[in-house]
Amino acid sequence: MKQDVVLAVDNLSVVKGGREILSISRLTWHKGEFTAITGPNGAGKSTLLKALAFLEPSRGRVFFNGEHIAGSDKILRARRRMAMVFQDPLLLRGTAMENVAIGLKIRGVRGRQRRQQARYWLDKLNIAHLADRDVRTLSGGEAQRVSIARAMALEPDVLFLDEPFTYLDMPTKAALISELKDLLTETGTTTLMVSHDLTDMPFLADRIIVVMDGSVKQVGPVEEVLVRPKSRQVAQFLGVENIWPGFLRQGADGNWLFSIEKTNCVLTAERGKGRNLTGPEIFTAACIRPEYVLTCPETSVELNAPNVFRGVIRAVFPLGYYYRFKIDVGFNLSALASVTQFPRLPRQGDTVSVFLPPEKIHIFDPVVTN
Numbered sequence: 533m534k535q536d537v538v539l540a541v542d543n544l545s546v547v548k549g550g551r552e553i554l555s556i557s558r559l560t561w562h563k564g565e566f567t568a569i570t571g572p573n574g575a576g577k578s579t580l581l582k583a584l585a586f587l588e589p590s591r592g593r594v595f596f597n598g599e600h601i602a603g604s605d606k607i608l609r610a611r612r613r614m615a616m617v618f619q620d621p622l623l624l625r626g627t628a629m630e631n632v633a634i635g636l637k638i639r640g641v642r643g644r645q646r647r648q649q650a651r652y653w654l655d656k657l658n659i660a661h662l663a664d665r666d667v668r669t670l671s672g673g674e675a676q677r678v679s680i681a682r683a684m685a686l687e688p689d690v691l692f693l694d695e696p697f698t699y700l701d702m703p704t705k706a707a708l709i710s711e712l713k714d715l716l717t718e719t720g721t722t723t724l725m726v727s728h729d730l731t732d733m734p735f736l737a738d739r740i741i742v743v744m745d746g747s748v749k750q751v752g753p754v755e756e757v758l759v760r761p762k763s764r765q766v767a768q769f770l771g772v773e774n775i776w777p778g779f780l781r782q783g784a785d786g787n788w789l790f791s792i793e794k795t796n797c798v799l800t801a802e803r804g805k806g807r808n809l810t811g812p813e814i815f816t817a818a819c820i821r822p823e824y825v826l827t828c829p830e831t832s833v834e835l836n837a838p839n840v841f842r843g844v845i846r847a848v849f850p851l852g853y854y855y856r857f858k859i860d861v862g863f864n865l866s867a868l869a870s871v872t873q874f875p876r877l878p879r880q881g882d883t884v885s886v887f888l889p890p891e892k893i894h895i896f897d898p899v900v901t902n
């Protein structure tokens with residue numbers, strides 16, 4: 533096992549109610565890495581977190597800091613090096629200070645030192661002024677900060693976060709995410725976070741694990757998973773609305789050409805590294821995330837450049853600082869565009885130009901397109 537592997541699983545399985553709800557052959561987590569675990573409701577994400585934290589009985593082997601953890605003594609020792617934060621802060625009766633100090637007390641840290649350490653983490657989470665407040669009087673965001681301070685005070689090797697930002701309002705969440713990122717980078721804590729929110733992940737995570745139906749469907753760096761999903765199932769879950777079946781062939785310039793089925797439209801896609809076409813043309817599917825489709829109101833854009841199309845807006849959904857468009861460019865396209873790109877409110881029926889960057893067009897592996 534590589535030196536900096538903190539956690540690893542080998543044939544991990546969890547059975548509940550007579551059904552296998554989680555089955556993972558192999559996975560590893562490295563020191564200091566932030567992993568986001570995502571997937572639909574009931575996929576097995578929380579079960580995975582709990583099994584790794586030894587809070588859920590499982591079969592198979594879990595390795596922690598290079599050691600196979602089995603038996604109550606080893607489990608107890610491993611659990612002392614881990615901490616967990618849940619959706620609900622789950623604070624105990626008492627003050628914020630008492631809550632942050634509780635884990636230290638259980639671990640035998642003495643009075644003065646305990647208070648000093650607790651104060652240090654309250655300060656790090658920007659809630660030192662709330663130290664003596666009864667936790668029942670705290671707001672949701674403040675309570676979650678106490679919960680994170682309590683976990684960090686244990687100086688864990690691994691921090692598990694199970695949807696920790698769900699109940700926080702946008703500004704509170706944004707501030708906490710930014711502070712947490714700095715804190716975790718500073719401490720080098722290996723972190724695993726269950727999240728449904730795709731907006732958290734690019735900022736916080738190094739890697740995404742997509743769990744569906746109790747198994748891992750894809751693991752990889754954030755950008756790779758979001759732009760190059762392995763299957764339609766993963767793509768759809770990750771918000772890739774533009775998926776088209778069609779025929780792929782080699783272009784003259786080394787790029788790939790993708791003809792969208794039942795249209796006259798051809799997309800240029802960057803050729804995938806190490807991917808070769810086996811025949812003259814293969815049937816597969818292509819996709820692009822809506823946020824990578826560049827949309828502009830100008831209709832003077834040169835149309836014979838690759839991947840530039842002119843089309844008609846079929847629907848506009850205003851989303852705060854963004855518009856979500858459904859555009860007909862000879863095929864149906866979803867696009868997300870900043871309001872600043874449009875001098876006036878775009879409407880249904882308006883003509884727009886779009887550009888699909890070739891490096892953001894992903895071609896599915898034909899064997900796993902369905």
Ligand SMILES: Nc1ncnc2c1ncn2[C@@H]1O[C@H](COP(=O)(O)OP(=O)(O)OP(=O)(O)O)[C@@H](O)[C@H]1O
Nearest residue numbers: 548549550553571572573574575576577578579580
């Ligand atoms: N005690 C149990 N008996 C039977 N099935 C269970 C039990 N506990 C959990 N499950 C099932 O295990 C599956 C995985 O649950 P889990 O809580 O890990 O999902 P999740 O991905 O975290 O979901 P969510 O996003 O909804 O929180 C679900 O289908 C759930 O119904």
